[in-house]
Amino acid sequence: MHFRLNGQTADVDAEPTEPLLDVVRRAGCTGPKEGCWIGVCGACTVIVDGLPVSACLYLAGMAEDADVWTVEGLTADDPALVDAFADAAALQCGFCTPGQVTTAWWVAHRPDVDGGPGGARSPGGAGGPGGDPDVAALMAGNLCRCTGYQAIRAAVETYRAGH
Amino acid sequence: MSTVVHPSDVRVDAVRKIVGAEEYAGDVSLEGMVHACIVRSSERHARIEAVDTSAALTIDGVLRVVTAGDLDCALYGRIVRDIPVLAVDKVRYLGEPVAAVVATTRRLAELGAAAVVVEYGPLPAVVTADAALEPDAPLVHEAPWEYARAVVSPDDPPNLQSRAARGTRQEAEAALAGAAHVVDETYVTPAGHQGYLEPQCCVARWNAEAGSLELWIPNKTPYRLVEQLAACLGRPAASIELHPVAIGGDFGGKGSPMAGPLCAELSRLVGRPVRLALRYAEDLAATNPRHPTSIRVRMGCDTGGRLVGLVVDAQVDGGAYAGYKPMPEVSLRGIGHAASSYRVDAAYVESRIAYTNTVPKGHARAPGSPQITFAVESALDELALRSGLSPWEIRRRNVLRTGETGHEGVRYAEHRAAEVLERAERSIRPATAPAGTRHGLGIALYDRPTGLGYTSLRLTARADGDLDVGVAVPDTGTGSHTVVREVLAGALALDPACLHVRHLPTGALPGDQGVGGSRVTATLSSAALLAAERWQARGGEDSIVVELRGEAEEPITSYCAQVAQVAVDPTTGELTLLDLLTVVDVGTVVHPASHQSQVDGGATMGIGFALYEDLELDDGQVWASNLGEFKLPSVRDLPSLQTEVLEGGKGVGPANVKSIGELVNPPVAAAIANAVFAATGVRLRRVPLRAEDLWEALYPATAAAPGRPAVPAAAAAGPAPGGSSEQP
């Protein structure tokens, strides 16, 4: 298959029905990790044509001619992204980190927020719409077992504020 | 542009993890490497009648199908060696490895595994601890006392894995008989996976000519794993080397040999390097989750609210094998620490762990403590209610003071329980519950000793004047390698950026006890100070190796109080955690960012245990079979997490440290359950605390029509201790 990977042309052998995750990892980008394998944890997050996707669920055939970015490419020329996570100590074991960093890039660069304002409801379900979705709403779906998310939120807020 | 403000404060592993360059076992790719997949039992308990490998072997790319008869190894285990690498003659749980397929790609190995046909002859199964310990229960193991390093004898009840007891039952019973107020309740906790995001994985390379074995495996006790593998494979320990790889989350789950022995055998059998990586569903169903418990607590106090008697009987489901427990007595030590924060005249604590036909259980962050702390700290609130005291007051009256010795018989250097409670009470920020919900506030207290152990370190001068620091212990993510750098930098008066910490292969250093037992920071900081001392006193050498065999001068424990505020929607039972305050008792904090991360992560793991996590182990089957079903807390589930650090404690060793990682998760569930009671008058004695259970308690099926009951039962309960109020 043919696609662009981190800005470079990539021609690789791939089955069109295999997960894109396996393809990018074979191509040397092992930052994206296999975690849950069902699109829930976010460890395999990559950017395809500007949006984050679970590479474990994204069939390689769908990425033909697409513009694919992994954490390696996103951080290569973006020290602010690296610094935001490093300075906030927004990681522990590091396994979810490439996915968190990748989603953080999207949060800062793609603000078209699903559902518009009011995506989050009050606890009892009785509240109405209102309030801007915060980093937590945007980062939802990238699980971290180590940090309790506080430092990750701070890192993403810092990085987004710089954009 | 780069805006690094304090480069020397950045964790040693930060940048390589952020850019995706850190190497985990699943990233290791060796020349000629092939892939394996496990064929797992579809039965709880059954004889293996036949294994038909013929269809699998017709698949192009499948190299070999391996069953128990092909192996040349013994049973393995951390203490009790009762785990077969592949099931022999019978299977004891659903998901147990029966065979393995090796193929040129992982996909082909998986297809091969799916094509292996196993015929079973079903046997009666026991799937709960209670059933397993009945006199006539079917036997999970016919003669468990015959296993190497067994802790049971033929005189024990059938299916007993281990029994641990402390105190004298008669004395404690007599004290309860004389108590003014007594609580007698049973608390239940489920099986729960550690939730590390990196599935178990191993890469093994067997070198037949050299007779050596190399492994890349996320294991937090590498030197012990070498011994376990040597015993299992019948090889000299010196012929086995573990290469360092990052560990993608541990929380107790990465301390067992797990994929190691099988992967090693497969490599020997096919003569090539083999990678054996589990899918997450396999990990959830068939590795070593947290033990489910049923804990009966009987606790009594006198008319002044002073604790006079405590009897704890914990029934624990150990699953099909005992080999994933590393304690010499094969117990969950946390259970033995029941009510260790308090003065109790007479206490008796007994736990019985049973073999069952379920997934074998292992250690999970503070093993046994989340379970027992949920039970005891809930019971204490129940006792407070009976004796007319507030939850705060009953704790204040009973916490140990410095100089006192608790019912465990250990004389700790200090007890800062009262100070921690006082700080907690002063630090509460009242949270606002949404309209239509009820607010409640709950407190729980916990204490945990800091350990000290064995490790080794190597310092080597570099040509550029910097220092290489070789460590024997893996950093499971806690920041332990950063701790080494910080302590050394301080002792040697060097810029931390001049110290390069690296985890070395097992052959490179004398040894290490591994991660666990709340001892890593204490052990590493003590070792780093010793190394700094030797380095400064060295002669002409440009490299030194130090070994630290730590023995604490006096026992150290530290306290954690947590205050939860909840909102309960009485119409649906929905429970929202509004705020969680954590007060921790510390000595010297070596790396504040890593320390805070451990507090936040521990509190969040406690929230998961309290509210979400349940493998739904039912009838021997793990029903929550993927991370969509087994829910870990997500970023938007979290309330405001507040931390108060009580400085000035006396810690272990010259670095004066207290442990943190396992201090913070145990009390969360009781704090929330106590807050729910304060809000509603409903006492939930089973975690996870579920909306439906709360609603059922508010509106029992017999009392109300299915639509909407008219009168909330809790309305009659009145204000509960801890503070309760109905929001407008």
Place this chain on the structure above:
Amino acid sequence: MPATEFLAPSTLEEALGALGGDDTHLLGGGTALALLLKTGMVEAARVVWLGRVAELRAITELDGELRIGAGVTLHTLSSSPLVRRHCPSLARAAGLAANIRVRAVATLGGHLVHADPRQDCPPVLLACGATVHLASTAGERALALDEFLVSFLETAILPTEVLTYVHVPIEPGRREAYVRFTPGSEDDFPTVGAAVALRADDAGALTDLEIGVGAVGARATRHRPDPALWRGRPCTAPTARAIGAAVAADVAPAPDHRRSARYRRHVTGVMVERALSDAWGAAPLPGTATDPSPERGAGALHEH
């Protein structure tokens, strides 16, 4: 193992021509099919991906209806100004589904054909009276969504058909709401999802009421409570409660080892009541012409 054939037609006609063979599967975004393929629950000889069929990726306003292409992703649906204006509860429901990575690829067509009863969009589409359009080489047909959904993971689509468009009537004055109940983690399927679409006359009395419920039974269901309960009345709290109770009595909770039928029935009533309250009381949801969000692609708020 014969390799799976992967086709990416660029027109509907080509796509239709590729269907009908054994083990041929249509692929929308793959979040469901990829799982089934990976776990071996589905073996495919041929996969036909609709992502290159441009006409199926558009949202248009047509003859008083919103015409949503089956290839529109949930992310596009939720951020579409047209959808936000004419069917705000659909934008909201689409934006609540799963996480951004799923919404970025999952398509409305795939969503509906997969027919998992816990999905967020079907209750809204049922309440708003959506129809689905199906095409095959033999021609086209339209079905009310209520007829299209059959049971758990089962719909009325034929192996030779492609779901092409979803039509949602545009009804000025329709007030809508969608409420989902997730008593555990927020990042989960709902235990109950309830959608309401209603209209009232100038005097403030209810004239139309449609309700959709998800996650309770084997499929998302449409409910039209007895007009005697509500027609000609304002949507007061007692009225909402009576409507909720009627819907609760009407649902058929499917067996589930997690939650009792009694509880889900009860919560259904509560969520319907809350959705009614939201729909009745709320100002129009966001999604007016002044909304800065683009139809899709690069954003305007934080342009890089």
